Amino acid sequence: MKIARYLATAAAVAVLATGARAECTFENDVPVSISAAGFAAWNAVTAAMQECGNVTVELSQDFQEKQATGMAARPSLYTMGGVANSSMVPLLNAGLIRPLDDLVARYGQHLSPQQLIRVDGQIMAIAMMVNAQHLMYRSDIFADLGLEVPTDYDQLIAAAQVIRDAGVVDYPFGAPWSTTWLIFADIYLGYGGSFFADGFQPAVNNETGLATLARMAELTEYMDPEYLVSDSTYVQQQLQNGRVAMANLWASRAGAMNDAAESKVVGLVEFASAPASGPGTLPAATLWWDGVVIARNVTDAEAEAAFRVAMEGLDTEMANANPEAAIWIIPGFEPGPIAAGAAATAQNGALPYPASTHMGLMQQAIADNIGAFLTSGMAAEATLAQIEADYLESAREAGILQ
Amino acid sequence: MRLRTFFWFVGPSVALMLIFIAAPLVSVFVQSFYVTSPVLETVERETCAPGFLGEVCTTQTVTRPLLDADGRVVTETEFVGLQAYRSVLELDRTRAALADWDLQALLQIDFWKALRFTLVFTFVTLPIMLAVGLGLALAVNTVTERVKGPAIFLTLLPFIITPVIGALSIRWLFIGDGILTALIEWWLQRDVALFAQAWTIEILMMFYRIWHVAPFAFVVFYAALQTVNRDTLESALIDGANRWQRLRYVIIPHLAPLIVFLSLIHLMDSYRVFEEIVGFSAESHVISLQWITYDYLTPDDAGNRSISRASASAMLTMIGIVILLIWPLRRTWADYSRRET
Numbered sequence: 151m152k153i154a155r156y157l158a159t160a161a162a163v164a165v166l167a168t169g170a171r172a173e174c175t176f177e178n179d180v181p182v183s184i185s186a187a188g189f190a191a192w193n194a195v196t197a198a199m200q201e202c203g204n205v206t207v208e209l210s211q212d213f214q215e216k217q218a219t220g221m222a223a224r225p226s227l228y229t230m231g232g233v234a235n236s237s238m239v240p241l242l243n244a245g246l247i248r249p250l251d252d253l254v255a256r257y258g259q260h261l262s263p264q265q266l267i268r269v270d271g272q273i274m275a276i277a278m279m280v281n282a283q284h285l286m287y288r289s290d291i292f293a294d295l296g297l298e299v300p301t302d303y304d305q306l307i308a309a310a311q312v313i314r315d316a317g318v319v320d321y322p323f324g325a326p327w328s329t330t331w332l333i334f335a336d337i338y339l340g341y342g343g344s345f346f347a348d349g350f351q352p353a354v355n356n357e358t359g360l361a362t363l364a365r366m367a368e369l370t371e372y373m374d375p376e377y378l379v380s381d382s383t384y385v386q387q388q389l390q391n392g393r394v395a396m397a398n399l400w401a402s403r404a405g406a407m408n409d410a411a412e413s414k415v416v417g418l419v420e421f422a423s424a425p426a427s428g429p430g431t432l433p434a435a436t437l438w439w440d441g442v443v444i445a446r447n448v449t450d451a452e453a454e455a456a457f458r459v460a461m462e463g464l465d466t467e468m469a470n471a472n473p474e475a476a477i478w479i480i481p482g483f484e485p486g487p488i489a490a491g492a493a494a495t496a497q498n499g500a501l502p503y504p505a506s507t508h509m510g511l512m513q514q515a516i517a518d519n520i521g522a523f524l525t526s527g528m529a530a531e532a533t534l535a536q537i538e539a540d541y542l543e544s545a546r547e548a549g550i551l552q
Numbered sequence: 553m554r555l556r557t558f559f560w561f562v563g564p565s566v567a568l569m570l571i572f573i574a575a576p577l578v579s580v581f582v583q584s585f586y587v588t589s590p591v592l593e594t595v596e597r598e599t600c601a602p603g604f605l606g607e608v609c610t611t612q613t614v615t616r617p618l619l620d621a622d623g624r625v626v627t628e629t630e631f632v633g634l635q636a637y638r639s640v641l642e643l644d645r646t647r648a649a650l651a652d653w654d655l656q657a658l659l660q661i662d663f664w665k666a667l668r669f670t671l672v673f674t675f676v677t678l679p680i681m682l683a684v685g686l687g688l689a690l691a692v693n694t695v696t697e698r699v700k701g702p703a704i705f706l707t708l709l710p711f712i713i714t715p716v717i718g719a720l721s722i723r724w725l726f727i728g729d730g731i732l733t734a735l736i737e738w739w740l741q742r743d744v745a746l747f748a749q750a751w752t753i754e755i756l757m758m759f760y761r762i763w764h765v766a767p768f769a770f771v772v773f774y775a776a777l778q779t780v781n782r783d784t785l786e787s788a789l790i791d792g793a794n795r796w797q798r799l800r801y802v803i804i805p806h807l808a809p810l811i812v813f814l815s816l817i818h819l820m821d822s823y824r825v826f827e828e829i830v831g832f833s834a835e836s837h838v839i840s841l842q843w844i845t846y847d848y849l850t851p852d853d854a855g856n857r858s859i860s861r862a863s864a865s866a867m868l869t870m871i872g873i874v875i876l877l878i879w880p881l882r883r884t885w886a887d888y889s890r891r892e893t
Contacts, residue, residue: 349613
C-alpha cells in the first residue's frame with residue numbers, strides 16, 4: 151500500500167518534472183548524490199534536483215544508517231544528505247557534515263533566515279519544511295454532535311466519549327503509537343517535564359512521568375486496540391476511510407485528507423492545534439524540520455555543485471508545484487489551510503524536539519518499556535524506574551556516564 | 553581415499569568455513585567482553601531552527617565525541633569482562649523476580665520474555681510442521697500421476713516466497729480490518745482485533761512459520777516415500793496390516809532418520825525466529841532472542857548502538873541453540889555409529 155503510494159507520488163512528480171525540464175538554471179556537470187528518507191516531500195525535492203543533471207538519488211527508510219556509514223567513508227559515498235533535526239545529530243557529532251556559510255553567501259542569498267539551521271553560529275543545514283503533530287478532526291461529526299474543538303486532552307477525552315456513545319465511527323481517536331517513545335515525549339514535554347537532571351542523569355521517574363503514563367493509558371480506551379502496531383500511514387488511512395473521528399498526527403499527513411484518489415472524507419477534515427497534555431499546559435507535540443546537509447569528506451567543487459543543485463531542489467517552483475507534500479518554509483510559498491493546525495501548535499508554545507545523543511538513548515529506553523506498561527500490566531512506577539535503569543545501562547556503555 | 557586427496561576435497565570448504573563462520577564468531581565472542589565508546593566532551597550547544605513563526609534558538613548541554621587531527625572520532629576500548637552478559641540477562645532484576653516467585657515480573661525482563669516466546673514458538677511449530685509435511689507427502693504420493701506435478705508445485709510455493717514478504721502478506725491479510733479479519737468478524741458477528749494482544753500475534757506468527765516451512769518437510773518426506781521398500785509394504789498388506797498399521801510400522805521407521813534431520817534443521821532455524829517479529833511489527837507485544845540482538849545493533853535516532861551487548865546476546869542465542877541440538881545430534885551420531893558396525 152505504502153510502496154504503491156510512493157510509486158504513485160514518484161510517478162506524479164516525474165510527470166511534473168518532465169514538464170518542467172528546462173527549469174534548472176544551470177547545467178550541472180559534477181556528479182553529486184543524495185541519500186534521504188522516502189516520503190513525498192523528498193520525492194518532490196530530489197526530482198527537482200535531478201532536472202540539473204548528474205544527480206544520483208537514493209531514497210530509503212534506512213537513510214540514517216546509510217548516511218552515517220556512507221559519509222564516514224573517504225571520499226564520502228553521498229555528497230548530500232536529507233536529514234531531520236534528530237538524524238542530523240549523529241552526522242554533526244561525528245564531524246561528517248560541513249559548515250555552509252560561504253556557500254550560502256555565494257548562492258543562497260535568497261534563503262529566508264528561518265531556513266538556515268545554525269549550530270553554535272555556523273550554518274550546518276538548509277531546512278525546507280517544518281512538521282509537528284496536530285489535531286485533525288472530522289468537522290461534520292463535530293457539528294452533528296455539537297462538539298467544541300478540544301484544546302487539551304481532558305476535553306479530547308470528553309469529546310471522544312460523546313463520539314463513542316453516538317457510535318458514528320469505529321474508534322473516536324487515532325495516533326501513531328507504533329513510536330510510543332514519541333507519544334510519551336510529546337505528552338511529557340507538554341506537561342513541562344524535562345528528561346534529564348544534573349547533566350545526563352535520567353529524571354523521568356517523577357510526578358510528570360506518572361501523569362504522562364496515566365494519560366497514555368486513558369487515551370488507549372478510545373483508540374483502535376491495535377494501537378501499538380499503528381504507524382502514521384495506518385492512522386492516516388483510518389482517518390481517510392472514516393474509521394476514526396480525531397487524530398493527533400503529523401502535519402505532513404494533512405494534505406492526504408483532501409486527496410480524492412484515496413480519501414473518502416475530502417473537505418470534511420479540519421486542523422487545529424495539538425491538544426495540550428492537560429488543562430493549561432503546553433501542546434502535546436514537538437516541532438521538527440527536514441533539510442539538506444553537505445558531506446565534509448567531498449571536494450570543495452563537489453560541495454559547491456551539490457549546494458547549487460540543492461538550491462534548485464528547494465526553489466519556489468518546486469514548493470508551489472507540490473503544495474500538499476509538506477509545509478514548506480521556502481520563500482515565495484504560501485502555506486494553505488493544511489498548515490493552520492501546525493502553526494497553531496507552534497503558537498501555543500510547542501517546543502522543538504530536544505534531539506541529542508543522550509536523548510536518543512532515552513528514546514530507546516522508553517520504547518523498550520512502554521509496551522509492558524500498556525499490555526502486560528507493569529506498574530507505572532516500575533515502568534519509569536526501569537526506563538531510568540535501562541538508560542543508565544546504555545549511557546554507561548556509550549561513555550556518557552561513568 | 554588417500555589422506556592427501558581427502559584434504560584437497562574438503563580443504564576449500566574448510567577454509568571458507570574458517571573465514572566466514574569461525575572468524576566472525578571469534579570476533580563476536582571477543583567483542584562481547586569489550587566496550588568501545590567514543591571519548592566524549594561535554595559542551596553547550598546552541599541550535600537555531602525554524603519554528604513556524606520564526607526562528608527558535610535553544611541551548612542544550614550535549615556530549616560530543618572528540619575528533620582527532622584527521623577528523624575521525626577518537627574511541628577507547630575497555631575490557632569489561634562479563635558486564636555485557638550481566639546487562640543482557642539483567643541478573644539483579646532476575647534474582648529479585650525469582651526470590652519473589654514472581655513469574656510475571658520475570659517475563660517482563662526482555663531476555664526471559666524473549667526466551668519464553670522463542671521456546672514456545674520452536675516447540676509448538678516443530679510437531680505441527682512434521683505432521684503437516686508428512687500429511688502433504690502422503691497425500692501427494694497417492695494422487696494420480698497426471699496431477700502430481702502441479703500438486704508438488706503448489707505445495708512448494710510457500711517455501712519459495714521470501715520470508716519477510718510472506719510475513720508482510722499475512723500481516724496485511726489480518727491487520728485492522730484486513731480481508732481475513734473482516735471475514736472472521738462477519739463469521740463470528742463480533743469485533744476482532746488480532747494485533748491488539750500478544751497471544752493472537754503469536755498464533756499468527758506460528759501459523760505463518762508452519763505455512764512457510766512445511767513444504768520443506770514435504771519435499772524431504774516425499775523423496776523418502778519413493779524409497780520405501782515395496783516388498784515390505786506388500787508383505788505387511790498380506791499379513792493384514794491396515795493403512796494406519798502400515799504407516800506406523802513400515803513407513804515411519806523408514807522415515808525416522810529424516811524426522812531427526814528435519815527436527816535438527818527446524819530447531820536451529822526457529823530458535824533464531826526473527827522475520828516474523830519484524831514482518832508483523834510485533835516488538836511492542838512479543839520479542840524473540842534474535843530480535844534482541846537486532847535491537848541492540850540498530851542505531852537509534854542519535855546513532856547509538858550497543859555492539860557489546862549485541863555480541864553478548866548473539867553468544868547467548870548460540871549457546872541456546874547448542875543446548876537444543878544436543879539431543880538430535882546425539883541421536884544422529886548413535887544412528888551412524890550403529891550403521892558403521
